[in-house]
Amino acid sequence: MGLEDRRDAEPEVYQPAEDSHLLADAACDGLADADENxxxxxxxxxxxxVAGRIDAETPARVVAADLNPHAVRQAREEGLETVRADLVSPFADAAFDAVVFNPPYLPTDPDNEWDDWMERALSGGEDGRAVIDPFLERVPRVLAPDGVVYLLxxxxxxxxxxxxxxGEHGFSAVAVADESFPFETLTVLELLR
Known part of the structure; x- marks a missing residue:
């Protein structure tokens, strides 16, 4: 089943959009020197x-994670090693050389939220950082000492x-890619410790 068919088959899964392409391009460029270890x-x-692009374009071993069981199923069907996870909770300390994340970032009025998987994929809470801030707090634990984070x-x-x-969690940040749209600019941050 091709990607176009999946959009109809998996309505509860966030499908690739401009943000996905920007993050995949930046991560693949940043991981160009990765090796099979x-x-x-x-x-x-x-x-x-994004995980599929990294898997196809670099020799690194890629693990895809999502809380949404529909997304886990779709990523597995794409041949990816996939784990159902809330952020980084099930993973071992210092397990990854790189972590890539396109978080839910749209500011959403709590009175206008609905409880389904697409809402969870899009809504970043009132300030857009309801998922980003906990991620930044937790990701250092699973990142190898010289690891990198690519965060959209x-x-x-x-x-x-x-x-x-x-910065409060020990990272320095540099913007490695950005793209402007009529209502927002998307930026990929490379975070290093």
Missing amino acids: DRVLEVGTGSGY VSSLTGVDDVVEEA
């Missing part, structure tokens, strides 16, 4: 598009606020 985790894999953020969430939060 490097381990990469994609948190919130959705359709598995939106101008709607406040890139400077995300950089500041990352």
